[in-house]
Amino acid sequence: MKNPERSTKNKARTRAGGANAPTTAPTRTPVRKAKSREPLSRERIETAALALIEELGLDAFSTRKLGESLGCEAMSIYHHFPSKAHILDALVDRVIASMVIPDTRLSPTQRLRELAHAWRRTAHRHPNFYAWLSLHRWNSETGVRFLSQILACFHDAGLAPERAARGFRVLGYYILGATLDEISGYARGPSSLQPLTQDALVRDYPLVAQASEFFMPEHFDKTFELGLSALLHQLGLPDEPPTPASAQ
Amino acid sequence: MKNPERSTKNKARTRAGGANAPTTAPTRTPVRKAKSREPLSRERIETAALALIEELGLDAFSTRKLGESLGCEAMSIYHHFPSKAHILDALVDRVIASMVIPDTRLSPTQRLRELAHAWRRTAHRHPNFYAWLSLHRWNSETGVRFLSQILACFHDAGLAPERAARGFRVLGYYILGATLDEISGYARGPSSLQPLTQDALVRDYPLVAQASEFFMPEHFDKTFELGLSALLHQLGLPDEPPTPASAQ
DNA sequence: ACCTGAACACCGTTCAAGT
DNA sequence: ACCTGAACACCGTTCAAGT
Numbered sequence: 001m002k003n004p005e006r007s008t009k010n011k012a013r014t015r016a017g018g019a020n021a022p023t024t025a026p027t028r029t030p031v032r033k034a035k036s037r038e039p040l041s042r043e044r045i046e047t048a049a050l051a052l053i054e055e056l057g058l059d060a061f062s063t064r065k066l067g068e069s070l071g072c073e074a075m076s077i078y079h080h081f082p083s084k085a086h087i088l089d090a091l092v093d094r095v096i097a098s099m100v101i102p103d104t105r106l107s108p109t110q111r112l113r114e115l116a117h118a119w120r121r122t123a124h125r126h127p128n129f130y131a132w133l134s135l136h137r138w139n140s141e142t143g144v145r146f147l148s149q150i151l152a153c154f155h156d157a158g159l160a161p162e163r164a165a166r167g168f169r170v171l172g173y174y175i176l177g178a179t180l181d182e183i184s185g186y187a188r189g190p191s192s193l194q195p196l197t198q199d200a201l202v203r204d205y206p207l208v209a210q211a212s213e214f215f216m217p218e219h220f221d222k223t224f225e226l227g228l229s230a231l232l233h234q235l236g237l238p239d240e241p242p243t244p245a246s247a248q
Numbered sequence: 249m250k251n252p253e254r255s256t257k258n259k260a261r262t263r264a265g266g267a268n269a270p271t272t273a274p275t276r277t278p279v280r281k282a283k284s285r286e287p288l289s290r291e292r293i294e295t296a297a298l299a300l301i302e303e304l305g306l307d308a309f310s311t312r313k314l315g316e317s318l319g320c321e322a323m324s325i326y327h328h329f330p331s332k333a334h335i336l337d338a339l340v341d342r343v344i345a346s347m348v349i350p351d352t353r354l355s356p357t358q359r360l361r362e363l364a365h366a367w368r369r370t371a372h373r374h375p376n377f378y379a380w381l382s383l384h385r386w387n388s389e390t391g392v393r394f395l396s397q398i399l400a401c402f403h404d405a406g407l408a409p410e411r412a413a414r415g416f417r418v419l420g421y422y423i424l425g426a427t428l429d430e431i432s433g434y435a436r437g438p439s440s441l442q443p444l445t446q447d448a449l450v451r452d453y454p455l456v457a458q459a460s461e462f463f464m465p466e467h468f469d470k471t472f473e474l475g476l477s478a479l480l481h482q483l484g485l486p487d488e489p490p491t492p493a494s495a496q
Numbered sequence: 497a498c499c500t501g502a503a504c505a506c507c508g509t510t511c512a513a514g515t
Numbered sequence: 516a517c518c519t520g521a522a523c524a525c526c527g528t529t530c531a532a533g534t
Binding site for chain 1: 393422426458483
Binding site: 062064074075083 | 525526527528529
């Protein structure tokens with residue numbers, strides 16, 4: 001929004017020209033570098049990028065605006081990342097790494113539930129970045145480590161390799177679709193096609209009108225849980241582990 | 249690819265200057281307008297746009313290239329669509345409308361299976377457009393009509409409104425995630441994070457290495473079917489309808 | 497080593513003008 | 516009514532130059 005300053009140049013001029021600068025400071029070197037002038041680093045760039053994406057949306061996010069928010073020229077970023085796409089890739093890794101890995105003493109089913117919820121929480125925490133995140137390479141070390149936790153649950157529950165592999169995939173499909181659907185909400189876009197008035201809905205699609213109550217965000221938790229339980233149950237992950245043979 | 253001509257201007261000059269034009273044609277009005285010069289229309293623009301998106305990918309698709317492929321200036325398109333986003337919205341509608349609605353004499357479960365497969369076929373037929381399609385407004389008349397078919401199956405199977413609504417949603421999550429995952433394949437992006445060599449995978453994530461065989465495209469059909477059956481069964485849609493009371 | 501500024505080849509879209 | 520061309524305000528990225 002607005003168009004805050006105009007970046008470094010203006011700020012520098014203001015600082016130099018301002019009358020209330022500390023008297024000891026020589027004209028060219030202010031006492032302490034402004035916060036925005038601590039040296040650029042991948043870390044700092046990533047943090048600013050993620051914040052900016054959530055503030056503006058992924059489409060409006062640009063390297064030039066990122067530079068502005070960092071207090072540097074956009075081109076300085078290229079000294080730390082070879083391209084914008086590399087920044088986004090780094091963010092994927094960082095966000096995946098932030099997901100909590102559950103306690104290994106829990107049952108496979110319990111761990112699976114926790115992993116599913118950690119994944120979903122990530123989607124809700126970074127709604128604007130999530131569409132990119134979810135559809136791009138989880139095949140870095142970090143991504144594989146997370147996914148392997150999910151796969152391991154299927155193995156630990158005693159499933160044969162093929163059933164475990166397919167169950168893992170099916171569960172992943174479900175979580176991916178649920179999170180994306182919850183976040184996008186089928187709501188964007190300008191459209192000349194008018195989006196069916198409530199009246200027309202009630203008249204022509206009474207079943208949909210009746211059901212739409214349950215499509216509201218208040219129902220997301222329960223619906224997600226319903227599908228998750230259905231899948232876990234049917235994929236061979238019972239809620240109570242079948243009395244472990246060698247229990248304490 | 250390449251940079252074919254340079255659009256209308258060059259073509260026109262070639263035509264006018266060419267020695268082998270039909271002798272009867274006056275200089276300014278060739279016998280029959282070139283194919284590319286039949287009048288622009290929403291229909292023609294949409295067809296060209298969808299083809300171009302599948303050829304170039306959604307990111308590389310632009311109004312300027314669309315103009316070139318139509319043999320007109322990019323700006324002429326704005327006489328038929330108010331913005332690029334409106335074109336994409338129109339494509340969403342068109343592609344959804346192309347999905348086949350199953351025979352109403354089939355059982356609810358059979359119809360649900362056919363609807364799921366029609367949806368999935370659409371994803372495979374338009375892989376480059378599908379990521380946009382799947383995440384944007386299915387709330388035009390066309391979108392609601394398609395979705396209401398799915399919801400109706402749950403009702404026709406005898407489920408109460410809430411269970412039908414939630415089942416519909418859960419199944420939608422699954423299909424959305426499965427189709428997106430099959431198409432994106434977690435493979436894009438440049439990345440400095442190297443994507444874990446096969447060696448490292450075998451050494452550090454043996455479970456994943458072992459399972460990866462089943463992640464290949466040859467297994468997509470079977471895995472999709474597995475999850476679909478699991479969900480239908482668990483959501484109360486048995487494969488054989490429970491001997492209809494008033495048959496034949 | 498780290499950052500800058502001008503420049504290049506693109507975008508989507510506005511607008512006044514052409515037929 | 517339909518189409519054009521120049522122009523505007525943006526992009527990502529290259530490159531030669533500054534400190």
